[in-house]
Amino acid sequence: MSExxxxxxxxxxxxxxxxxxxxxxxxxxxxxxxAMYLHLGPGTLTPSLAGRRAAAEFFVRALxxxxxxxxxxxxxxxxLLVTALRAVGVTVVIAASAMSLAVVIGLLLAxxxxxxxxxxxxxxxxxxxxxxxxxxxxxxxxxxxxxxxALMRSTHELLWAVLFLAAFxxxxxxxxxxxxxxxxxxxxxxxSEMIDEAPRDAAEALRGAGAAPxxxxxxxxFPRVFPDICAYTxxxxxxxxxxxxxxxxxxxxxxxxxxSASFENLHYGEVWTYLYTLIALVIVVDIWSAGLRRRLxx
Amino acid sequence: xxxGASFVLDDVRVSYGSCVALDGVDLTIEPGEAxxxxxxxxxxxxxLLGLLNGAVRPDxxxxxxxxxxxxxxxxxxxxxxxxxxxxxxxxxxxxxxxRVLQNVLHGQLGRMSFLRALRAAAFPPRRAVAEVYEILxxxxxxxxxYEPTRRLSGGQRQRVAIARALYQKPxxxxxxxPVSSVDPxxxxxxxxxxxxxxxxxxxxxCVSLHNLELAREFFPRLIGIRAGRIAFDRSSALHDRDFHxxxxxxxxxxx
Amino acid sequence: MTxxxxxxxxxxxxxxxxxxxxxxxxAAIVAVSWWSGEFSLDALASERRLRNLxxxxxxxxxxxxQGRDFDLSVAWQWTRxxxxxRGLAAAGTTLAISIAAIVLAGILAALxxxxxxxxxxxxxxxxxxxxxxxxxxxxxxxxLQTASRSVLVFARAVxxxxxxxxxxxxxxxxxxxxxxxxxxxxxxxxxxLASEVVDDLERAPLAALRAAGATRAQxxxxxxxxxxxGAR
Numbered sequence: 157m158s159e160x161x162x163x164x165x166x167x168x169x170x171x172x173x174x175x176x177x178x179x180x181x182x183x184x185x186x187x188x189x190x191a192m193y194l195h196l197g198p199g200t201l202t203p204s205l206a207g208r209r210a211a212a213e214f215f216v217r218a219l220x221x222x223x224x225x226x227x228x229x230x231x232x233x234x235x236l237l238v239t240a241l242r243a244v245g246v247t248v249v250i251a252a253s254a255m256s257l258a259v260v261i262g263l264l265l266a267x268x269x270x271x272x273x274x275x276x277x278x279x280x281x282x283x284x285x286x287x288x289x290x291x292x293x294x295x296x297x298x299x300x301x302x303x304x305x306a307l308m309r310s311t312h313e314l315l316w317a318v319l320f321l322a323a324f325x326x327x328x329x330x331x332x333x334x335x336x337x338x339x340x341x342x343x344x345x346x347x348s349e350m351i352d353e354a355p356r357d358a359a360e361a362l363r364g365a366g367a368a369p370x371x372x373x374x375x376x377x378f379p380r381v382f383p384d385i386c387a388y389t390x391x392x393x394x395x396x397x398x399x400x401x402x403x404x405x406x407x408x409x410x411x412x413x414x415x416s417a418s419f420e421n422l423h424y425g426e427v428w429t430y431l432y433t434l435i436a437l438v439i440v441v442d443i444w445s446a447g448l449r450r451r452l453x454x
Numbered sequence: 455x456x457x458g459a460s461f462v463l464d465d466v467r468v469s470y471g472s473c474v475a476l477d478g479v480d481l482t483i484e485p486g487e488a489x490x491x492x493x494x495x496x497x498x499x500x501x502l503l504g505l506l507n508g509a510v511r512p513d514x515x516x517x518x519x520x521x522x523x524x525x526x527x528x529x530x531x532x533x534x535x536x537x538x539x540x541x542x543x544x545x546x547x548x549x550x551x552x553r554v555l556q557n558v559l560h561g562q563l564g565r566m567s568f569l570r571a572l573r574a575a576a577f578p579p580r581r582a583v584a585e586v587y588e589i590l591x592x593x594x595x596x597x598x599x600y601e602p603t604r605r606l607s608g609g610q611r612q613r614v615a616i617a618r619a620l621y622q623k624p625x626x627x628x629x630x631x632p633v634s635s636v637d638p639x640x641x642x643x644x645x646x647x648x649x650x651x652x653x654x655x656x657x658x659x660c661v662s663l664h665n666l667e668l669a670r671e672f673f674p675r676l677i678g679i680r681a682g683r684i685a686f687d688r689s690s691a692l693h694d695r696d697f698h699x700x701x702x703x704x705x706x707x708x709x
Numbered sequence: 710m711t712x713x714x715x716x717x718x719x720x721x722x723x724x725x726x727x728x729x730x731x732x733x734x735x736a737a738i739v740a741v742s743w744w745s746g747e748f749s750l751d752a753l754a755s756e757r758r759l760r761n762l763x764x765x766x767x768x769x770x771x772x773x774x775q776g777r778d779f780d781l782s783v784a785w786q787w788t789r790x791x792x793x794x795r796g797l798a799a800a801g802t803t804l805a806i807s808i809a810a811i812v813l814a815g816i817l818a819a820l821x822x823x824x825x826x827x828x829x830x831x832x833x834x835x836x837x838x839x840x841x842x843x844x845x846x847x848x849x850x851x852x853l854q855t856a857s858r859s860v861l862v863f864a865r866a867v868x869x870x871x872x873x874x875x876x877x878x879x880x881x882x883x884x885x886x887x888x889x890x891x892x893x894x895x896x897x898x899x900x901x902l903a904s905e906v907v908d909d910l911e912r913a914p915l916a917a918l919r920a921a922g923a924t925r926a927q928x929x930x931x932x933x934x935x936x937x938x939g940a941r
C-alpha cells in the first residue's frame with residue numbers, strides 16, 4: 157500500500173508591517189543618512205599616532221590617580237583629597253536642593269496635568285455654573301500645565317544655567333534653579349503619566365464610600381503611584397548629581413570645575429582622582445536606588 | 455439608631471452607549487431586608503448594585519434611597535448618602551501597599567474633612583484604632599491590623615474590604631459577587647458573615663451571587679436577573695419544581 | 710485589654726529598616742543642603758544682578774531690531790541671513806550627530822542591558838534549580854553582571870565633555886568624537902534603564918520558557934525583546 161501525502165493548504169496571514177518595525181527601520185535609515193552626511197567612515201575612525209600617544213598618556217594615569225597636586229599651588233590650598241571631598245559636598249548639596257524643589261514643582265504640575273483630578277462627579281445634580289466651570293477651567297488648566305512642563309524640560313539645564321548665570325552669577329541659587337526647572341518639568345510629565353496609568357479601583361471604592369474628590373485622589377490614587385514616584389525620583393537624583401557635576405564646567409564650584417581645570421592643565425592624575433570620586437558618587441546612588449526599587453514593590 | 459435604608463427603583467433603564475445594561479427595572483427593598491441577586495455574568499447585577507449605591511446614573515427612571523431621589527441631590531448630599539451605604543466590590547478595591555488599619559480607616563473618609571483625614575491617617579486616634587480592631591475581630595482577622603494589605607491572602611483581603619464597608623457605619627450593605635475569588639469553603643463563610651453582620655446591625659443587605667444554593671440557603675428573598683430585566687422576585691421558600699425551573703433558567707443563561 | 714493587644718500588635722508590626730533609613734537620610738540630606746547652601750537673598754536682589762539680567766534679556770532681542778519698533782522685513786532679513794549663513798547647516802549637523810549617536814547608543818545599550826540585569830545574569834535565571842549552581846558558576850555570573858553594570862556606570866558618570874575631548878585627541882577632527890562621545894554617555898543611561906525594565910518584567914512567562922528548556926539567548930529573543938520593546 158502506497159501512501160500519498162495529503163496536501164494541506166494553510167492560510168497565510170497577510171503580511172502587515174507593524175508601526176514599530178516601521179519606526180525602527182526609519183531610525184536606522186536616518187542614522188545611515190546622518191553618517192553619510194557627516195562623512196563618518198572607518199577611515200576617520202582610526203586614531204593617529206600622535207593621538208594614540210596623547211590618549212595613552214591620559215588612560216595610563218587611570219591606574220595611578222594623583223593623591224597630591226601635580227604642580228605648585230598657592231599656599232593655604234587644602235590638600236587634593238580635601239578639595240575633592242569638598243567638591244563632592246557642593247555637588248551633592250546643589251543636586252539635593254534642586255531635586256527637592258523639582259519634586260515639589262513636579263507634583264504640583266502633575267496634579268493639574270493629569271486626567272485623574274478632572275474626572276469629577278458624574279452622578280448627582282450640578283448647577284449650570286459648576287458644569288461650565290468644569291468644562292472651561294479644567295481643560296485650560298490641564299493644557300497650560302502641559303505646555304509649561306514642555307517648555308521647562310525642553311531647555312537643557314546648561315542653557316538655563318547660562319540664563320541664571322547672567323542673573324545670579326556663580327551662586328548656588330543659579331545652579332539650583334538651572335537644574336530644578338528642567339527636572340521639575342520632566343518629573344511633572346512622568347508623574348502625570350504615572351497618575352493617569354494607575355489602577356483606579358480603590359479610588360472608585362472610596363468615592364462609593366462618600367469621600368470628597370480630593371480625598372479620593374489622595375487616599376485612593378496617590379498611594380498606588382507612590383512607589384513608582386519614589387523610584388523615578390531616585391533615578392532623577394542620580395541624573396541631577398551628574399548635571400550638577402557638569403555645571404562645574406561653567407565655573408560653579410562642583411566636581412566639573414576641578415575636572416576641567418586639571419584637564420586643561422594636563423594634570424591627568426588629578427583628573428582621574430576627581431573622576432573616581434564622581435564615579436564613586438554615582439555608584440553609591442545606583443546601589444542605593446537598586447535596593448530601594450527592590451523593596452518598593454507594590 | 456436609624457433602621458436600615460430602603461431602596462426603590464422605578465422603571466429604571468441604564469445603557470452604556472449602544473449596550474443596554476438594564477431596562478424597565480422596578481424594585482423595592484424594605485429596610486432591614488436581606489436580598490440576593492442571582493443571575494449569570496453580564497446580566498446586569500453589578501449595574502443594579504451600582505444604581506443602589508449611587509455610582510451609576512439611570513438614563514430613565516429614578517433611584518430612591520430612604521425616600522430621597524438620588525438624581526435630585528447635590529454632589530455633597532449625594533456623597534453623604536453614599537457614605538451611608540457600604541459596598542464590597544468584586545475585586546475588593548483595596549490599596550495594597552498600606553496597612554490593613556489604613557484601608558479600614560478609609561471607610562470614614564466620607565464624614566471627615568480632608569485635613570482631619572490627613573491627620574487621622576498620619577496619627578490614628580486611639581479610639582478609631584480600637585473601633586477598627588473590634589470590627590476586624592468581628593470579621594476574624596484582628597491580628598492582621600498592622601499588616602501591609604498586599605501580604606494577606608485573598609480571603610483575608612475580602613474581610614478587610616468587608617471591614618472597611620462596616621467601618622462606614624452604614625445603613626445598608628451591598629456586596630458584588632463576594633464569592634467568585636475565593637474557594638468554596640471561604641465563600642460560604644463570607645456570605646454567612648455578611649448575613650450575620652447585617653442582621654446584628656439591622657442593615658439592609660443586597661448581595662449578588664452566581665450560586666443558587668448559597669442564595670437559597672441564606673437569603674429570604676431572591677431576585678433573578680436575566681439580560682437586564684428582572685426575571686423573578688420571590689421568596690426563597692420555593693417549591694422544588696419552581697426551584698428546578700430557576701436552575702434551568704440559570705443553566706440556560708450560563709451556557 | 711484590647712488596648713494592650715493593639716499596642717502589642719503595633720510594636721510587632723512589619724517594618725522595613727531600609728526604607729526608614731532611606732527616608733531619614735533623604736530628609737537629612739535635603740535639610741542640610743538647603744541650610745548650608747549659599748542662598749543669600751540680598752545677592753539675588755542686588756542692583757548689579759538685576760541690571761545684568763535686564764541687559765541679558767535685552768540682548769536676546771535680535772540686534773538689528775534693538776532700540777526701534779518691530780519691523781517684520783528687518784526681522785525676516787536677519788532670520789534669513791542667520792539661517793543661510795550657518796543656521797541651517799549647523800542644525801543639520803546637530804540633527805545628524807544626535808541621530809547617529811542615539812542609534813549607536815541604543816545598540817550598545819541593548820547589548821549591555823541583559824548582562825547587567827540582575828534577573829537575567831544569574832546561574833539559574835527565573836527558575837530555581839534542582840541542584841544549586843556551584844560557587845564558581847555563581848561567581849562568574851556575578852562578575853559578568855558587576856562588570857556590565859560598572860561599564861554602564863563609567864560610561865554615564867564621565868561627562869560627555871571629557872569623552873568628547875579624549876576622542877578628539879585620539880581621532881582628530883571629524884564627526885566621530887562627537888558621535889561617539891554622545892553614544893557612549895547615552896548608552897550608559899539607556900543601558901541602566903533597559904536593565905531595570907528587564908528586571909521588572911513579569912517572571913511567569915520567562916520562567917515558563919526556562920522550565921521548558923530554553924537557553925538564555927532563546928528567552929531573550931522570544932520573550933524579553935518583545936516585552937521590553939513595548940514597555941514604557
